[in-house]
Amino acid sequence: MPRIRYIGGYIKFKENIDQEKRTPTAVPLVQETALFHTKEEEEEEEEIIEEERPMQTFPASNQTIRVVRQKEDDLTCGLRCLQNMYGEWIVDKKEMDTVASKLQERSHGIELFNPNLGFYAMEVLEVVLQQKGKWVQRIDIDKISPEYYLPIVACNPTFTGYIVTLGTGTLKHYVAIRYSGSYRKIDSMPGVAPCQIGINDLLRRRDDGLVYCNGASQCPVVCLAAVGGSPFVEYNMLHSTWSHGIPDVSAYQSAIVNSLDWNKQVRRTLTSEENDWYRKWQTSRVMPSQKVLDKLERVLRTAMSLKRDVIVHNKDQRTIIRCGHLDELLKNLKIMGWTSSDVPFTFVQSGNVRYHSESPGVNQIDWTDTIHIEPPKHPQIGGFYTFRSSVSGTCTEKQASTYTVRDKDGHTHVLLKKSVCNIRIEND
Numbered sequence: 001m002p003r004i005r006y007i008g009g010y011i012k013f014k015e016n017i018d019q020e021k022r023t024p025t026a027v028p029l030v031q032e033t034a035l036f037h038t039k040e041e042e043e044e045e046e047e048i049i050e051e052e053r054p055m056q057t058f059p060a061s062n063q064t065i066r067v068v069r070q071k072e073d074d075l076t077c078g079l080r081c082l083q084n085m086y087g088e089w090i091v092d093k094k095e096m097d098t099v100a101s102k103l104q105e106r107s108h109g110i111e112l113f114n115p116n117l118g119f120y121a122m123e124v125l126e127v128v129l130q131q132k133g134k135w136v137q138r139i140d141i142d143k144i145s146p147e148y149y150l151p152i153v154a155c156n157p158t159f160t161g162y163i164v165t166l167g168t169g170t171l172k173h174y175v176a177i178r179y180s181g182s183y184r185k186i187d188s189m190p191g192v193a194p195c196q197i198g199i200n201d202l203l204r205r206r207d208d209g210l211v212y213c214n215g216a217s218q219c220p221v222v223c224l225a226a227v228g229g230s231p232f233v234e235y236n237m238l239h240s241t242w243s244h245g246i247p248d249v250s251a252y253q254s255a256i257v258n259s260l261d262w263n264k265q266v267r268r269t270l271t272s273e274e275n276d277w278y279r280k281w282q283t284s285r286v287m288p289s290q291k292v293l294d295k296l297e298r299v300l301r302t303a304m305s306l307k308r309d310v311i312v313h314n315k316d317q318r319t320i321i322r323c324g325h326l327d328e329l330l331k332n333l334k335i336m337g338w339t340s341s342d343v344p345f346t347f348v349q350s351g352n353v354r355y356h357s358e359s360p361g362v363n364q365i366d367w368t369d370t371i372h373i374e375p376p377k378h379p380q381i382g383g384f385y386t387f388r389s390s391v392s393g394t395c396t397e398k399q400a401s402t403y404t405v406r407d408k409d410g411h412t413h414v415l416l417k418k419s420v421c422n423i424r425i426e427n428d
Helices: 010-022 039-044 077-086 093-105 122-131 146-153 233-241 249-259 272-281 290-304 326-336
Strands: 048-054 062-068 135-138 159-166 173-179 183-186 195-197 220-228 308-314 317-323 346-349 352-356 359-363 371-374 393-398 402-407 412-416
Touching: 062 077, 077 093, 077 122, 077 159, 077 173, 093 122, 122 135, 122 159, 122 220, 146 233, 146 249, 233 249, 233 290, 249 290, 272 290, 308 326, 317 326
Parallel strands: 308 371
Antiparallel strands: 048 062, 135 220, 159 173, 159 220, 173 183, 183 195, 308 317, 346 352, 346 371, 352 359, 393 402, 402 412
């Protein structure tokens, strides 16, 4: 059975921590309190720090959070990280072992925990939080820079903080970064005081190419997960639309927020499923289906004119064009010789015409679907067709078999009564 190599080298890790303590930027926020126990109590209880902080789960009450520490001879940093994030009540070692054992049974031989030393893999921490009704969102620190994901993640009003995995090679350690308007790192290692981290110093990449919790940290970040009481929809939209050359942070964040605002959408373009989700989103944060998430991505890309890869078919040829809007797509197709201003054409998706070169004002392209370039389909003499059209204006004359309608531009239309299937009266 493959085995996990544990932190083991506590002395080396402690040396790094001592170096952080000697760095002025690691400012202690709380004072250690002396505790007196019997020998038996010391074997069962952890060293703690008393800190006053309102609990997010019970925002109306001020509670004393016990910052729990591991011992020098155990590897319970994962358990302590969860307790330091939410409080000791969130989970205990017995429950962690039960969850880990069940996961171990279907892990295909990969060791996920050590019941003696108290080590737990990140998958165990995630499942424990999910069973407690929490949401865990892995952050792609190699893809997205912190100046973008930090404010986007914080858009979630139930955001509690980050679980951070530190270390290189076989040296791994969990710490909590709690969020309550500001960021506070809490390390369960003995003798390491919590410290405040400024937003401009948090989770930055250094010249060595690695990410660190703050400027005083010696151990790099290898995994980052945001935790909260509801799904991180904003981050999912950021991740799915991320590319180089994107707009500034405030514009991006504003576009994401607006994309989630039902009142700012053209509702007639939304399906019933999309409308249902938007209605729920107004009062509760619920995770959308993949189809709705794709729609949110399209709305965001359109708002920001973000480039995307569009698959285009022309007869037996196929290409992928990276573009940000319709004009750019048309320009590229014309350069390739696939379209011409002298020859009419249409864009067909899922059997429906989404764009017609002879009616350029009509554009219903789904940018996530493949585009097929086809010639226009014109009615032939002798064929049977169903025509659908609409006229908006004032009825000026009514005959036995016709209506006369004047539109807003002053043009007059004569309609056969038997061709009119619906009349909508609009009041001024």
